[in-house]
Amino acid sequence: MSQAARTPLAGDALDAALARLLAIGTFAGVGLLAIGVGLMAVAGRSPLDPKAQFDLGRLPVDVMAGRPEGVLWLGLLVVIATPSARVAASLAGFARAGERAMVAVSAAILLVIAVGVIIGTALGESAA
Amino acid sequence: MLGAGAGAGLFGSLLGLGGGTLIVPLLTLGFGLPLRDAVGVSLVAVIVTSSASASVFLQRHAANLRLGMTLELFTATGAIVGGIVAFALDVRLLAGLFAALLVYVGLSMVLRRGAPPAEAEGIAAAADDDPPAAGAVLDDTARAGPGQGVAARLSGPGYRVHRLGAGVAGSLFAGVVSALLGIGGGTVKVPLMHLAMGVPLRVATATSNLMMGVTASASAVIYLLRGGIDPYVAGPTAIGVFVGASIGSRVVHRIDLRVLRLLFTVVLLYTAFQMARKALG
Numbered sequence: 001m002s003q004a005a006r007t008p009l010a011g012d013a014l015d016a017a018l019a020r021l022l023a024i025g026t027f028a029g030v031g032l033l034a035i036g037v038g039l040m041a042v043a044g045r046s047p048l049d050p051k052a053q054f055d056l057g058r059l060p061v062d063v064m065a066g067r068p069e070g071v072l073w074l075g076l077l078v079v080i081a082t083p084s085a086r087v088a089a090s091l092a093g094f095a096r097a098g099e100r101a102m103v104a105v106s107a108a109i110l111l112v113i114a115v116g117v118i119i120g121t122a123l124g125e126s127a128a
Numbered sequence: 129m130l131g132a133g134a135g136a137g138l139f140g141s142l143l144g145l146g147g148g149t150l151i152v153p154l155l156t157l158g159f160g161l162p163l164r165d166a167v168g169v170s171l172v173a174v175i176v177t178s179s180a181s182a183s184v185f186l187q188r189h190a191a192n193l194r195l196g197m198t199l200e201l202f203t204a205t206g207a208i209v210g211g212i213v214a215f216a217l218d219v220r221l222l223a224g225l226f227a228a229l230l231v232y233v234g235l236s237m238v239l240r241r242g243a244p245p246a247e248a249e250g251i252a253a254a255a256d257d258d259p260p261a262a263g264a265v266l267d268d269t270a271r272a273g274p275g276q277g278v279a280a281r282l283s284g285p286g287y288r289v290h291r292l293g294a295g296v297a298g299s300l301f302a303g304v305v306s307a308l309l310g311i312g313g314g315t316v317k318v319p320l321m322h323l324a325m326g327v328p329l330r331v332a333t334a335t336s337n338l339m340m341g342v343t344a345s346a347s348a349v350i351y352l353l354r355g356g357i358d359p360y361v362a363g364p365t366a367i368g369v370f371v372g373a374s375i376g377s378r379v380v381h382r383i384d385l386r387v388l389r390l391l392f393t394v395v396l397l398y399t400a401f402q403m404a405r406k407a408l409g
Contacts, residue, residue: 015186015193022183022341026176030370033363037130040360047129047365048159051358072359079172079366080348082179083341090197101281102194109201109342116208116346120353123215 014093018086025082032075039068084113129361132158133173133368138376139392140177140369142383148174148311149233151365152226153399156406161361163219163226163406168351169362170310171344173369178312178340180370185334192327192335195282195289199299199321200339203313204346206303211350214308224407226309230400233315234393287328294324299339307347312340 040047045068052069059077062070091106136150148170155166185191214222279289289295298320302313314336321332351357 012189015189015191018193019183019186022179022186026179026183026370029179030176030367033367036359037363037367040363045360047358047360047363049360051165051355052360053355054352054357054359069359072363076172076352076357076359076362079175079179080345080352083175083345086179086182087197087342090193101278102197105197105201109197109204112201112204112208113342113346113349116204116211116349117353119208119212120350123212123350124353124355 014090014097017093018089021089022082022086025078025085029075029079029082032071032078036068036072036075039066039071043068084110087113129159129364130368133365134372134375135368136173136365137177137369137372137374139388140373140376142376142379142388148309149229149396151369152310153230153403155361155365156223157399157402159361161358163222164214164351164356165358165361167214167222167308167310168348168356169358169365171307171348171351172357172362173366174306174310174312174344175341175348176366176370177373178337178344180373182334182338182341185337190330190334191338192282192284192331193338195284195321195327196335196338198278198282199295199317199335200342202296202299203303203306203317203339203343206300206305207307207343207347208303208350209300210304210307211347213304214347214351215354215356217308220407220409222308223403227400227403227407229305229309229311229315230396230403234396234400236315237389237393237396284327284331287326287331290326291324295320298324303343303346306340306343307350312336313343314340 052073054073059070059073063074064070087106087109091103091110094102094106132154133151136154140150148167151170151173152163152166155161155169156163161169182191186193279292282292283289298316302316302320305311305316306313314333317336317339318329318332321327321335322329325332327335348357
């Protein structure tokens with residue numbers, strides 16, 4: 001598809017929508033990390049304390065209890081997921097604009113990231 | 129650690145280096161963090177700065193979204209390979225690789241003559257028009273060849289992308305390096321897009337920033353699930369880098385960077401020496 005044939009949704013409007021998404025994700029993630037660091041200070045935790053292990057099952061409980069590690073993990077998850085959310089939003093935008101090649105590229109990127117999650121989980125379990 | 133992150137973000141922004149180049153040695157040599165944990169934390173910082181700066185670049189239509197996404201398919205693939213390999217490699221080898229990276233970046237800073245930074249231009253970097261690299265094809269009557277249809281779709285106003293195969297290979301390499309060393313990989317991607325693919329430098333820089341987020345997140349997931357990210361270190365460091373990079377992007381035009389660059393080159397080379405000592409045990 002030539003540039004001229006692109007619909008506005010897959011051009012400037014998509015850029016603007018993705019920019020907003022990235023800004024929201026960044027500020028949400030950094031905001032949660034800031035709250036987590038504040039809770040660290042209140043709890044008297046040092047960055048050099050023994051490492052907290054990631055446990056998705058415990059995350060909601062830790063966040064609700066206001067534990068620093070819970071809020072920090074949530075912030076880190078938001079930070080790490082923001083670029084993938086941008087890719088997912090791009091996929092939707094390209095799909096609505098009928099740019100099939102870019103839909104395929106976006107889907108392939110999400111697939112690669114999903115493979116990373118599966119590999120990471122498998123390696124994490126084997127290391128534990 | 130907040131201050132260390134802010135310092136890394138500030139100087140990284142002023143000198144055009146990604147946070148990772150500075151954060152990893154700072155956490156390893158300054159705070160005694162294991163190298164692999166420092167790389168995991170650095171990847172988080174890279175995602176934060178990439179998302180923030182990519183937001184600005186997209187808002188200004190400075191980044192080439194289609195080219196960036198096509199190449200980040202390969203940087204993400206490379207990052208997953210790098211994320212797996214990073215846990216299999218001897219830490220001393222990783223330290224040696226990082227020392228080599230620091231020497232390369234330090235020498236690049238000495239040899240650079242006013243060229244815009246390659247790794248990251250800071251959160252509020254402005255985008256403007258600049259000429260494509262020598263050899264870039266500007267007209268639509270260019271001779272068609274294999275991959276030209278795809279390349280044409282990925283081209284932007286005033287320039288035409290070429291040598292897509294080199295872009296794919298280079299992106300895979302950049303992804304592996306990013307995951308192994310916790311850097312954004314702009315030192316590989318920007319010259320690749322600009323010199324090999326004919327993308328204007330400002331567009332290449334903006335597009336590289338866009339790609340860093342997905343690249344770093346692909347390997348950060350592996351680090352996270354393998355216990356390679358410490359939230360107590362990552363939280364303060366990421367906030368510090370975010371704040372430092374924001375300040376740096378606002379004051380960069382008011383500072384004479386020549387002296388700062390020279391001093392920092394000395395610091396980088398000294399840090400490379402320390403990392404090399406770590407590599408040698």
